[in-house]
Each structure stands twice: as C-alpha cells, then as structure tokens.
Amino acid sequence: MIKLxxxxxxxxxxxxxxxxxxxxxxxxxxxxxxxxxxxALQHFAWGYDVIxxxxxxxx
Numbered sequence: 001m002i003k004l005x006x007x008x009x010x011x012x013x014x015x016x017x018x019x020x021x022x023x024x025x026x027x028x029x030x031x032x033x034x035x036x037x038x039x040a041l042q043h044f045a046w047g048y049d050v051i052x053x054x055x056x057x058x059x
Contacts, residue, residue: 001025004032006039017043 001022009016019039023032 002027002032004036006036008040008043019043 002025004021004023005018006021007016007018019042021035021039023035027035
C-alpha cells in the first residue's frame with residue numbers, strides 16, 4: 001500500500017485540510033489521481049439552484 005497526504009487550502013477563507021489515504025502499491029497514476037479527487041471532493045459542498053427562465057413560467 002502507498003499512503004498519500006491529500007490536501008487543499010483556501011487562502012481567502014484561511015482553511016487548510018489534510019486526509020491520509022492508502023492506495024494499492026500497483027495503482028496507476030490515473031487510479032491514484034481518481035482516488036485523490038474523490039477524497040478532495042468530500043471537502044466541498046456543492047449544489048445548484050433553479051433560476052426562473054424570465055417568462056413567468058417556472059417550467
């Protein structure tokens with residue numbers, strides 16, 4: 001197993017976080033990158049809002 005320190009920071013908010021994850025020793029660069037992205041996304045809230053289309057009909 002390979003241990004990775006996944007980190008991110010937001011200078012404007014003064015926030016920094018770290019997670020340690022493990023991947024298989026034979027993981028490819030693409031597999032490692034995918035695992036890191038999935039871990040990083042756990043630290044971001046996201047969503048969407050429906051915006052009225054302007055014609056008075058919200059459908």
